Amino acid sequence: MKGSEYRQQRQEELRAALETSPEGAEAANAATLVPEGPDQWAGQIAVLAKPDADPADRLTALQLLKAASFGRSAFDPCRPAFTAALRQAAKDGDEDLRRAALDILANRKDEAARAMLIAGLENEAEALVPPAVALGLLASDDHSAAISFARRFLESDAGRHIKEQAVHLLAADPGCRDLLTRLMADKEQFKEVRRASAAALRHIDPDAFIAHARQILADSSDFKEIRATLQGAFERAGIELPHAHAPGPVAAAATSIVSRVTGWFGGLFKGRNR
Amino acid sequence: MNAPPRVPRSTDELLSFVRGVRDRPERRAELLPLLEESSPLYAGKGSGEAERLRGFILASFAETGLPDEALGFVLEELETGRDAYAVAAAARAVRGTERIPPGLERLLLGARQRIRGADDYVDFDDPRAPTGPRPTTAVGEVESTLSWLAAAETPEAAAGCCGRAAEAAPVPLDVATIERLRAAPLQDQSGSITSIAAMFGARPGVIAFFYTRCMNPERCSLTVSKLARLQALSWAAGAADEIAIAGLSYDPAFDLPDRLRDYGEARRLEFTQHSRLLRTVEPFEAMRELLDLGVGYGPATVNRHRIELVAVHGPDWAEMRTRRLWDEAALLGELLDRDGPGARA
Numbered sequence: 236m237k238g239s240e241y242r243q244q245r246q247e248e249l250r251a252a253l254e255t256s257p258e259g260a261e262a263a264n265a266a267t268l269v270p271e272g273p274d275q276w277a278g279q280i281a282v283l284a285k286p287d288a289d290p291a292d293r294l295t296a297l298q299l300l301k302a303a304s305f306g307r308s309a310f311d312p313c314r315p316a317f318t319a320a321l322r323q324a325a326k327d328g329d330e331d332l333r334r335a336a337l338d339i340l341a342n343r344k345d346e347a348a349r350a351m352l353i354a355g356l357e358n359e360a361e362a363l364v365p366p367a368v369a370l371g372l373l374a375s376d377d378h379s380a381a382i383s384f385a386r387r388f389l390e391s392d393a394g395r396h397i398k399e400q401a402v403h404l405l406a407a408d409p410g411c412r413d414l415l416t417r418l419m420a421d422k423e424q425f426k427e428v429r430r431a432s433a434a435a436l437r438h439i440d441p442d443a444f445i446a447h448a449r450q451i452l453a454d455s456s457d458f459k460e461i462r463a464t465l466q467g468a469f470e471r472a473g474i475e476l477p478h479a480h481a482p483g484p485v486a487a488a489a490t491s492i493v494s495r496v497t498g499w500f501g502g503l504f505k506g507r508n509r
Numbered sequence: 510m511n512a513p514p515r516v517p518r519s520t521d522e523l524l525s526f527v528r529g530v531r532d533r534p535e536r537r538a539e540l541l542p543l544l545e546e547s548s549p550l551y552a553g554k555g556s557g558e559a560e561r562l563r564g565f566i567l568a569s570f571a572e573t574g575l576p577d578e579a580l581g582f583v584l585e586e587l588e589t590g591r592d593a594y595a596v597a598a599a600a601r602a603v604r605g606t607e608r609i610p611p612g613l614e615r616l617l618l619g620a621r622q623r624i625r626g627a628d629d630y631v632d633f634d635d636p637r638a639p640t641g642p643r644p645t646t647a648v649g650e651v652e653s654t655l656s657w658l659a660a661a662e663t664p665e666a667a668a669g670c671c672g673r674a675a676e677a678a679p680v681p682l683d684v685a686t687i688e689r690l691r692a693a694p695l696q697d698q699s700g701s702i703t704s705i706a707a708m709f710g711a712r713p714g715v716i717a718f719f720y721t722r723c724m725n726p727e728r729c730s731l732t733v734s735k736l737a738r739l740q741a742l743s744w745a746a747g748a749a750d751e752i753a754i755a756g757l758s759y760d761p762a763f764d765l766p767d768r769l770r771d772y773g774e775a776r777r778l779e780f781t782q783h784s785r786l787l788r789t790v791e792p793f794e795a796m797r798e799l800l801d802l803g804v805g806y807g808p809a810t811v812n813r814h815r816i817e818l819v820a821v822h823g824p825d826w827a828e829m830r831t832r833r834l835w836d837e838a839a840l841l842g843e844l845l846d847r848d849g850p851g852a853r854a
Contacts, residue, residue, distance in 0.1 A: 308625070308626070311625045311626060311628060311648075312628075314625075314626070314627070314628045314629070315628050315629050315630045315642070315646045315647075316642065318629050318630075319630060319639070319640070319641055319642050322638075322640045322641075323640065323641070326640070343627070344557055345557075345638065346557045346558060346561055346637075346638040347637075347638035347639070347640050349555070349557065349558075350637065350638065376555070376557070377722060377809060377810065378555055378556040378557070378722070378724065378807060378809070378810060378811075378812060379555040379556075379557070379807070380553065380554055380555035380558065380807050380808050381555075382808045382809055383808065407809040407810065408808065408809035408810075409762035409763045409809075410762065410809070439763065440765070441765075441767070
């Protein structure tokens with residue numbers, strides 16, 4: 236049975252249950268649309284692994300299996316076949332399917348996926364996803380060896396999104412502290428790259444981030460957007476702003492709005508007081 | 510004198526080398542240096558790739574026979590490994606032994622449980638991850654060894670044999686090494702600069718190695734939790750200030766004081782004058798060389814490390830390159846034993 240057919244069948248069952256018994260429908264809904272049992276899972280894995288199957292059906296199968304496999308020991312016997320099917324889909328599906336498969340594999344730190352992504356960065360003809368996507372996927376593993384690619388792209392004339400993702404990779408390497416400091420302060424850099432560099436520097440060395448952020452805040456010639464982002468980050472972390480940049484009420488409100496919109500550093504801070 | 514064999518640097522070189530050894534089992538000892546975490550084979554490689562290369566090497570012992578010197582690597586993988594390929598390789602390798610180590614069934618059952626959520630097809634003819642189905646899986650390989658064990662006519666080793674005793678035998682540190690270790694400037698979780706000499710004084714104690722980005726909860730996280738339990742046991746025994754407990758990071762550039770503090774607190778280590786988590790102030794390479802630590806590095810951080818401690822008994826400092834989980838109650842007993850080695854000075 237195709238994943239789309241399975242979903243349609245389940246939706247019809249839920250609709251029927253809702254008409255007869257709202258309580259029953261609630262229980263049925265709780266079971267979600269995830270296929271149950273090894274036979275169903277094997278069927279969906281077969282769809283996912285089949286190169287000539289409809290890409291939409293393969294993507295639906297992937298999504299159903301992703302949900303079924305999450306934290307469930309009953310799925311364990313199916314994991315090798317699921318992984319093999321994901322690796323297959325990562326190579327021969329349409330771009331949406333390749334991205335979805337590689338996303339799952341990269342988050343599991345799969346070596347085959349890592350090798351495929353790196354092969355694509357080394358040789359454009361072998362690229363399965365755009366470079367920015369590949370770098371972003373590789374960045375999910377701070378124990379990987381993809382940092383050399385990040386440096387290479389940052390030194391090239393690659394676009395802003397590629398460079399932004401390359402910076403994310405550098406956040407795993409304390410040896411990149413000086414590079415990140417330079418990128419953060421470089422007014423010629425894309426603002427996305429400067430923000431990502433600041434976030435990465437904050438991750439590696441919070442004290443260095445604060446010191447260099449203060450310098451940027453003290454530089455009235457730097458871009459307002461960058462300074463506003465840093466002000467918002469300091470405020471959320473409870474870090475005292477340089478005196479000249481402590482905002483008045485209107486400016487503080489504006490900064491707060493900007494910082495909520497950009498929202499770059501919320502997860503990185505733990506309320507340090509300085 | 511024959512030159513030492515050249516360390517393979519690429520996967521293709523390793524493939525060729527290992528296949529050569531598998532074809533000539535009498536060369537199996539040449540694989541042993543390649544299992545050391547600090548081998549140049551793994552330098553600069555990510556941890557996933559390093560695990561697969563080690564697994565590929567380990568699996569060879571099923572064909573060549575498993576020498577006693579390799580048993581420690583195999584049992585370590587079965588006890589605490591989490592990479593499905595490497596654990597499967599260890600399970601396969603142990604079928605090459607002539608003497609079954611005690612407790613093997615327990616280790617295999619634990620290994621199976623740990624890897625079942627990451628089970629994968631395995632191919633020991635090539636360390637690169639397969640992209641298609643293979644005849645067997647990692648869990649399947651472990652279960653094959655369990656079946657082999659159930660049917661084995663191979664004699665079980667005497668208790669204390671075969672790897673466990675060899676690994677447990679501490680390597681004494683010489684006076685010069687001890688002095689350099691004691692004097693090395695270290696920063697603790699509060700940001701204070703100290704040293705082992707200042708922390709320990711004349712106390713017995715332990716220095717364990719870890720890093721906060723370790724992805725294996727059976728290694729570093731458990732090590733620091735064990736340090737906390739060692740501390741709690743010492744307090745319960747009325748010996749709160751009598752032993753020193755130090756955790757030293759393999760990754761000092763990343764493990765800044767706040768991270769050390771959070772890591773220790775999360776594992777219930779109480780920070781005192783004599784119980785701290787530490788990072789080297791100078792580059793870690795000097796410490797690594799000084800103690801010949803079992804740790805390898807990728808481009809950003811550690812890619813593989815063994816479990817290791819330095820146990821201090823008065824003037825006797827010994828490095829326990831254990832590779833196996835250590836028992837905190839037993840260690841406390843050794844440290845507090847007034848009639849033991851520490852009392853002979």
